[in-house]
Amino acid sequence: MSDTDKAAVEAFRRDVVDPSRTQLVIVDFWAEWCGPCKQLTPIIEKVCADYAAKGVKLVKVNVDENKFIAAQFRVQSIPTVYAVFQGQPVADLSQARTEGQLKQYLDQLLSQLPVASEEKDQLEEIAPLIAMGEELLTGGEHERALSVFDQIAQMLPDNAEVASGQARALVGLARLDDAEAVLAALPDDIAKDHAIDRARAAIALARDARPVADLxxxxxxxxxxxxxxxxxxxxxxxxxxxxxxxxxxxxxxxxxxxxxxxxxxxxxxxxxxxxxxxxxxxxxxxxxxxxxxxxxxx
Missing domain, CATH: 1.25.40.10 (Tetratricopeptide repeat domain)
Incomplete structure (x- = not known):
């Protein structure tokens, strides 16, 4: 093995293998002359940046400068994209050419692998606070529940359970328009979560409700x-x-x-x-x- 190859292997170990012990490392094999690579680059960079808090890291490998590494991965055409976890390739993502396809692959992998992430750490941290907010809602303390969920939302925005709690607390305070505004501000993928369905149902019931003093x-x-x-x-x-x-x-x-x-x-x-x-x-x-x-x- 040449000194150049040894340096490439050491760099790959440092940039890919070691981080993959806890993270999901996406390895993008590319070259300056590759047209499809240039089309894929902005997509893969954006998605990996969006998923950084979930424990995803992007490493780009120029095949012209790292022929030995490319050979070890048996790269025959580019762009070739692999997901690496704990030092081993766990998925070939080369067929994912759109943002939606790549996110679908990553979501599936992240649901199956014990990837460490800031988001998981945050979720563990706020879980007791969410439980407190839900307990307050159950007890009819909607103002206090809203305060709790608002504080959590500052720590972890665009979380389905938190937004659902905010909306349902607002429903309890008869602030239905504000509840709908909370849900309307969510990204599309969060808005599809089952927790948001619960909040929508609460709003629908409140919209139809007609309190009657004497039944x-x-x-x-x-x-x-x-x-x-x-x-x-x-x-x-x-x-x-x-x-x-x-x-x-x-x-x-x-x-x-x-x-x-x-x-x-x-x-x-x-x-x-x-x-x-x-x-x-x-x-x-x-x-x-x-x-x-x-x-x-x-």
Missing amino acids: SGVEARVAANPDDHEARFELAGGLMANGERDRAAEELLEMIRRDREWNDGAARAQLLTLFEATGLEDPWVAAQRRKLSQILFA
């Missing part, structure tokens, strides 16, 4: 005619608006039992929205789902 009139209509679905649906809405979640669910379940197709399945749709707003992992939702299943499959 005795509509309760009397339902008692007089249990099949008056319009009255029962109104009663369920009033109960939800008044914070009586259990009774609201009971009325919606009774509607589904009596006529699941009424108004294009409005009762079931409203019940599912209530589930989403509460949180699909919540034990209360699990119990209500069992009741729904018993009705649907009886």
Whole structure:
């Protein structure tokens, strides 16, 4: 091995192998004369920069200056792009030629590998704070919950769980436009997260809610005619608006039992929205789902 090759190997060890012990290192083999390389360069540089906090590092290897390294990776054409973790190639990313394709590959790899990252460290740090915010929301302390989630958002912006907490706290304070503005400001990939669906459901329920000080009139209509679905649906809405979640669910379940197709399945749709707003992992939702299943499959 020539001195030049030895220097290249040492540089590769320093720049790629050692960092890959904890990071996902993307190795881009390229050359000045390569047209497709020039097209790919801005894409791969942008995506790797976006994913730096997730533990992704980009290393570019000029094949003309590093023939020995290129040969070790059996590079036959360029651009060739490999993902390296713990000193070993774990994926060939050469077919990813768009930002979306490259992000999809990286997301998959990061979900499977124990890559260390600033983002993971931050998530571990804020997890107890998110739990505190959720506890305050459950207890109806919406102003305090909003303060907690706002502080977390300053530490970790554009996080789905945090944005969901902010929005749901704002819903609890009847600030629905502000809640929608929080969600509207999120990047597209974050806005698709399930936690954001929960916040949207909470907003939808609040938009439809009509608090009723005295439900005795509509309760009397339902008692007089249990099949008056319009009255029962109104009663369920009033109960939800008044914070009586259990009774609201009971009325919606009774509607589904009596006529699941009424108004294009409005009762079931409203019940599912209530589930989403509460949180699909919540034990209360699990119990209500069992009741729904018993009705649907009886």
